[in-house]
Amino acid sequence: MATKRQVEKKLRELIARMDQANAKVRGDLAEALPDPRVIEISLPDLRASYWTELSNGAMHQLHAGSPDRADIRVRVDSDHLVELVDGQKSLFTSFVGGQVNIEASFTDLLRLRKLL
Numbered sequence: 001m002a003t004k005r006q007v008e009k010k011l012r013e014l015i016a017r018m019d020q021a022n023a024k025v026r027g028d029l030a031e032a033l034p035d036p037r038v039i040e041i042s043l044p045d046l047r048a049s050y051w052t053e054l055s056n057g058a059m060h061q062l063h064a065g066s067p068d069r070a071d072i073r074v075r076v077d078s079d080h081l082v083e084l085v086d087g088q089k090s091l092f093t094s095f096v097g098g099q100v101n102i103e104a105s106f107t108d109l110l111r112l113r114k115l116l
Contacts, residue, residue: 001045002078008062010085011041011050026057026089032111040070072108075101083115 002010018026034053040093043049051067053060080099083089094100104112 002082004046004048004078007043007046007048007078007081008050008064011052011062015052015062015084016036016108017058018057021057029054030057033108037108038066038067039072040076041081042066042073042075043078043081044075045079054067061073071104072112073101073103075103 008107018029033054036053038051038053039059040049040051048064049066051063051065051070052073059069076099080089084091084094084100089099091100095102102109102112
C-alpha cells in the first residue's frame with residue numbers, strides 16, 4: 001500500500017503535469033468541463049481524501065481532507081492511483097474494470113467520457 005506522502009507527491013505531480021500540458025490538451029479539458037468543478041479523490045485503503053478545483057483546463061492547489069461539496073468524486077486505492085499517475089495503468093481500463101469509481105452528475109460523466 002502506498003503511503004499518504006507518496007499519494008500526495010503523485011497528486012502534485014499530476015497537477016504540475018497538467019499545468020505543463022500543451023494548449024490543446026488544456027483547451028479540450030476546459031471545453032469538456034467549462035465551469036469550475038471541485039474534484040475529490042478518496043483513497044479507502046488509506047482512509048484519506050484530497051481535493052482540488054478544476055477550472056479553465058487546470059487543476060489548482062491540492063488540499064487534504066474532504067471538501068464542503070464535490071462535483072466529481074473519484075475513489076481509488078493508493079497503489080492503483082500511483083500506477084495511474086505513473087502511466088502504468090490506463091484510466092479507461094481501470095474505470096471499466098472497477099478499480100476506479102467516478103461519481104459525478106450525468107452531464108459531467110457524459111463530458112468526461114470523451115477524456116477517458
